[in-house]
Amino acid sequence: MAELIVSSELQKVLKEFFSHSRHPQLVTTYLYFLERKFNLQPVLFLQDKIIFQSIPDAVAILEKEGKLWRETEIKIGYVASSVDELTKKIYICPFSGKVFGDNTHPNPQDAIYDWVSHCKENTERVGGLRVKRFFISEDPEMIRAYAEKYKPKEPITKVVFASAINGRLFYSKEAVIEDFKNNYLKPMTLLEAQNQNKYQIEHNFMTFIEKQLADEKLASFVEACAQIPEFMPHVEKWLAEASS
Secondary structure, eight states: OOOOOOOHHHHHHHHHHHHTOSSOOHHHHHHHHHHHHTTOOOEEETTTTEEESSHHHHHHHHHHTTOSEEEEEEEESSSOOBOOTTOOOEEEOTTTOOEEETTTSSSHHHHHHHHHHHOTTOOOEETTEEOOOOEEEOOHHHHHHHSGGGOOSSOEEEEEEEETTTOOEESSHHHHHHHHHHHSEEEOOHHHHHHOOSSEEOHHHHHHHHHHTSHHHHHHHHHHHHTSGGGHHHHHHHHHHHHO
16 A cells, blocks of 8 residues: 655645544545645536536536537628627627617517517528527627627628527637636535535546545555644544444
């Protein structure tokens, strides 16, 4: 069994942990140690009920699976749009490029429903009726593209990115990812991730946890703590609990 060494920095971390814990259990202490040693920052993606090892892992895995964004096309400059520098949210007709802003129309959502249901460029039909499909965006860059002073002289078709989670439109893939990181991930501790039973732990993260919780790894941790005089009272309690 490879010897585990608790660095001076990690000793400080454990001392602080012990100072705030009345009866620190072995596994609880060890999980806290692992979290700090490997700089683990677990996050829960509530929509899919999956716990990932970190935000970068969540982004990389979900992006590879096509669960973060999808490309779509919009028209810009086809018809006059109601957007100004105070607009925070827009409703976009994907067929004509017509836009209604949250501050430039009293009922923008009703207006976009009415517009797409009568839009001549809307050739999509369901049951013989025009589909009432439209986009919503709160991305400043997306809104800026429709502001009158930035509109192109001739209509253009632009590839943009729709969130696979909420369907909202963003000017860039990076903006979709930032929205995901800021609004759809909940930080967790390693202990919380290990103790819960409502969510799935991502496969690679689960493999890592199981490997680290092997009996020999725990025993090595206890031996390492036993070499530190200040930790001996806790080690003695752990050994007593294990033998009882």
